[in-house]
Amino acid sequence: MMSHQPGLFARGSAWVVALYLLLPISIILPVSMTDQRFLSLPREALSLQHYVTVFGSPEWLASIWQSFQIAVVSTAIAVVAGTLCAIGCWRLASRATNLVRALMLLPIIIPSIVYAVGLYRYFAGLDLLDRFMGVVLAHGVTGIPYVVITVSTALAAFDPRLEQAARGMGASLMQTLRWVILPRITPGILSGAIFAFIHSWDELVIVLFIASRDVFTLPRRIWDGINENLDPAMAAVAVLLVVFTTGLLLLDLALRRRRAE
Amino acid sequence: MMRRQDVGWWLLILPAFLLMTAFYVAPIAQVLAISFTEPTPGLGNYERLFTNESVQRVIITTLRICVITTTISLLLGYVLSYRIALASPAAQRWWILAVLVPLWISVLVRAFAWVTLLRRQGLVNETLMSTGLITEPLQLVWNEFGIVVGMVHYMVPYAVLPMLASMREIDPRLLAAARGLGAGRITIFAKIFLPLSLPGLLAAGVLVFIFTLGFYITPALLGGGKTLMVAEWIGLQILDLLRWGLGTMMATVLVVAILVTLAIFSRLVDMKRVFGGGGA
Numbered sequence: 001m002m003s004h005q006p007g008l009f010a011r012g013s014a015w016v017v018a019l020y021l022l023l024p025i026s027i028i029l030p031v032s033m034t035d036q037r038f039l040s041l042p043r044e045a046l047s048l049q050h051y052v053t054v055f056g057s058p059e060w061l062a063s064i065w066q067s068f069q070i071a072v073v074s075t076a077i078a079v080v081a082g083t084l085c086a087i088g089c090w091r092l093a094s095r096a097t098n099l100v101r102a103l104m105l106l107p108i109i110i111p112s113i114v115y116a117v118g119l120y121r122y123f124a125g126l127d128l129l130d131r132f133m134g135v136v137l138a139h140g141v142t143g144i145p146y147v148v149i150t151v152s153t154a155l156a157a158f159d160p161r162l163e164q165a166a167r168g169m170g171a172s173l174m175q176t177l178r179w180v181i182l183p184r185i186t187p188g189i190l191s192g193a194i195f196a197f198i199h200s201w202d203e204l205v206i207v208l209f210i211a212s213r214d215v216f217t218l219p220r221r222i223w224d225g226i227n228e229n230l231d232p233a234m235a236a237v238a239v240l241l242v243v244f245t246t247g248l249l250l251l252d253l254a255l256r257r258r259r260a261e
Numbered sequence: 262m263m264r265r266q267d268v269g270w271w272l273l274i275l276p277a278f279l280l281m282t283a284f285y286v287a288p289i290a291q292v293l294a295i296s297f298t299e300p301t302p303g304l305g306n307y308e309r310l311f312t313n314e315s316v317q318r319v320i321i322t323t324l325r326i327c328v329i330t331t332t333i334s335l336l337l338g339y340v341l342s343y344r345i346a347l348a349s350p351a352a353q354r355w356w357i358l359a360v361l362v363p364l365w366i367s368v369l370v371r372a373f374a375w376v377t378l379l380r381r382q383g384l385v386n387e388t389l390m391s392t393g394l395i396t397e398p399l400q401l402v403w404n405e406f407g408i409v410v411g412m413v414h415y416m417v418p419y420a421v422l423p424m425l426a427s428m429r430e431i432d433p434r435l436l437a438a439a440r441g442l443g444a445g446r447i448t449i450f451a452k453i454f455l456p457l458s459l460p461g462l463l464a465a466g467v468l469v470f471i472f473t474l475g476f477y478i479t480p481a482l483l484g485g486g487k488t489l490m491v492a493e494w495i496g497l498q499i500l501d502l503l504r505w506g507l508g509t510m511m512a513t514v515l516v517v518a519i520l521v522t523l524a525i526f527s528r529l530v531d532m533k534r535v536f537g538g539g540g541a
Contacts, residue, residue, distance in 0.1 A: 004436035006347050007446050014344030017337045018356070021363045021417060024374045027384065031377055039377055041384065077280070085277035088270045100274055103281060109519060110289065111475020113492040114512040117499050118288030121295070141284045144277055173269040202367040205477050209500070222369045226376060226482055235377070238370040249365050253358075 025242065032235035039230050050236040060221065060237065067218040070135050071200040077140030078196040082147025083189050087181060089148075090155040091163065101152070107142040115142070116209040123210050130214050135207060139200035146199060147192030154188025187255045194252045198245060289516075296509040306510035316511070323491045326405065326480070327473045330412045334469050335462065337413065338420030342461075343454075345421070346428035357425075364418035372482040375411045376402060379483075403485025411483040412473060419472060420465040427461025428454075460530060467526045471519045491515055 006014075034040050035047040054060050085104060089097040107115070119138055120129070128134030158181070166176045182189075204219040211220065218237075225234045296306055309316050345356040363371070378384050379402035386398040401407060431454065439449045477492035484490070489497070491511060498508030 004347060004433060004440060004449065006344055010340065010343055013340045017341045017417065018359050020337070021414065022359060024378055024414065025363060025366060025371060027378060028370070028374050031384075081277035081280055084273040088273035091270045092267060092274075097274070100278060103286075104277060106281075107285060109471065109523070110516055111477070111492060111519070113475055113477045113495055114292060114516055115285065115289060117495060117508060117512055118290075118292040120499065121505075122288035122291055137280075137284050141280050144281065148277075198365055202369070204369060208496075219367065219369055222367075222373070223478075223482075226369070226373050230376065230380075234373060238367075238373055241367050241370050245365050245367065246362055249361060253361075 028235045028238045028242070032232060032239045034232050034235075036232070039232055039235065050232040053233045054236045054240070057233075060218075060233075063216055063218045063221045066132075066215065067201055070132065070139060070215075070217060071197050073136045074139035074143055074200045075193055075197045077136070078143030078147050079189060079193045081140075082144040082192060082196075083151050083185075085144070086148045086151035086155060087177070087185075090152065090158075091160075101148065104148045105145050108145045112142070112203075112205040116206045119206060120209040129210055130212050132215060134210055135215050135217070138206050138210060139203055142203070142206070143196035143199050146195035147189070150192035150195065151185055151188045154185040154191075158184050187258065190255050191252050194248050198248060202245075292509045292512050293516075295505055296513045299506040299509075306506045309507065309510070310514070316507075319489050319491055319494045319511075320514075322405075322488060323474065326408060326412070326488075326490060327470055329409055330416060330473045331466060331470045333409070333413045334416040334420045335466055338417050338424055338465060339458075339462065341417070342421050342424040342428055342458075345425055346431070347433075360418045360421050363414070364422075368415060368478050369482075371414060372411055372479050375407065375414070375483060379407055379410070402483055403487065405484070405488045407483040407485070408480045408488060408490070411479040412476065415476075415479055416469045416473060420469050423464040423468060424458065424461040427464070428458050431457045463526070464530045467522065467530060471522055474519060475515055 030041055031039060032050055033046045033048065034042045034050070035045050036043060082104070085100070089101050115138075123129045123131075123134050126134075128137070162180055162184075163176055166180045167173075171180070202219060203217075204223055207215070207217050207220050208223070211217070218241075222234065222237060225231070225237075297303070299306075310320075341356075341360065345353055345360075348356055376383070380386075381398045381400075383401070385401060386395075389395045390398065401410075435453055435457075436449055439453055444452070475492050476490065477496065480488070480490040481493045481496075484493070492515075495508045495511050495515070498504045498511070
């Protein structure tokens with residue numbers, strides 16, 4: 001039996017859409033290697049001078065390092081809280097836990113501008129404005145939904161009788177968690193960690209409101225760059241970011257494939 | 262009733278619950294509260310919805326851009342999902358990668374790429390001028406056109422995911438059978454494929470619409486401060502004009518609009534389609 005194939009028009013237009021998605025992003029690669037001093041395509045030769053500028057700039061390096069630290073700590077918060085919560089909700093599976101799960105999804109549904117405005121005022125009272133701890137908390141809390149979603153998906157494929165058997169044979173809750181549940185859902189937890197990390201690493205709106213001088217993350221520096229001086233160093237930073245994100249994404253896909261096998 | 266043996270499992274939920282309440286729900290509740298108390302207690306801020314022209318203009322602009330963006334994103338996303346759903350498993354993997362990579366690439370990087378392409382001395386204008394197609398650079402960015410181009414680019418992957426999920430549930434034997442019975446390509450699409458993919462289309466529409474409503478970065482960078490959407494307007498009120506009452510009022514309206522949209526459509530669409538398998 002021959003399978004149904006899309007027509008020529010459908011195939012062609014799908015290619016056009018795919019190019020619309022990918023081409024604008026790939027244009028930054030040649031632009032980042034321009035030999036000119038302004039944002040343009042290379043004229044005479046390819047040059048890595050703008051990468052040298054970025055790696056020689058204490059400001060860019062400081063922002064990259066700060067963003068990395070914030071992302072690591074906030075991912076840790078999101079993974080621990082999100083994983084435990086997803087397991088609890090999965091095991092109890094009641095009306096109340098459905099509400100809890102809906103609550104955990106709020107940061108994806110409510111626009112970050114609303115949260116950022118609220119946090120600006122809230123953190124002023126707690127003396128957390130422009131503090132490392134403040135940004136970590138904000139990114140950690142808003143990273144929880146990604147972990148809850150991926151871990152819940154992993155748990156959906158987990159046979160609950162395994163947990164009952166372990167408990168029935170006298171294992172404590174901690175032992176069951178450590179030896180029965182966690183090993184089975186590790187790929188889901190890692191996926192969640194990757195998404196929570198990317199979330200914090202890319203996050204700008206909250207940072208625009210609750211940080212100003214001492215905490216100056218990478219997205220914040222890019223934002224200022226786009227608004228003030230569009231120089232080719234920006235394109236170099238953009239390329240590095242794309243490479244980094246794509247790498248994390250491929251890692252996640254590899255993990256998923258292993259889980260599927 | 263909480264059973265005794267369940268206490269341990271509830272304790273697992275506790276850290277996330279406390280974090281979420283103290284550092285997410287509380288700040289947002291404060292936003293809602295301020296909209297009723299500042300500058301003076303009462304509904305004064307909400308009265309502006311009916312009397313203030315700038316408030317009304319920003320709402321209308323936002324809705325217009327959201328409707329345009331959602332429509333185009335759904336159309337482009339549908340074309341892409343249709344192609345992916347009917348591709349061979351090996352080809353599907355590549356197509357899905359082409360959707361996922363843009364989805365996860367920083368929104369700032371993408372806005373930067375669009376500025377590089379579309380500004381006055383940008384690559385598009387330079388190419389068109391050097392080929393002699395135009396003599397004056399076109400105004401492609403820092404206006405509503407630029408916003409829509411950038412937003413659609415951001416939203417297409419979000420539109421594809423729910424649509425693709427629902428298209429994959431369509432039994433390919435149905436299509437083959439229709440073909441065997443002599444139906445043409447257009448008939449198969451209109452009578453079988455399209456109706457069966459409608460739930461995914463609707464879910465994608467809800468998702469894209471609520472995401473565009475509160476979008477901040479792309480409109481701010483590609484709108485150039487002239488075309489204001491709700492999120493940027495709220496930021497302006499709070500950071501530059503210090504009008505907390507007005508800003509938080511609009512933030513509240515935004516949240517209510519999103520929750521109402523979700524509530525209406527949760528009767529029509531399975532919300533799991535919108536927020537993935539682990540959703541509420």
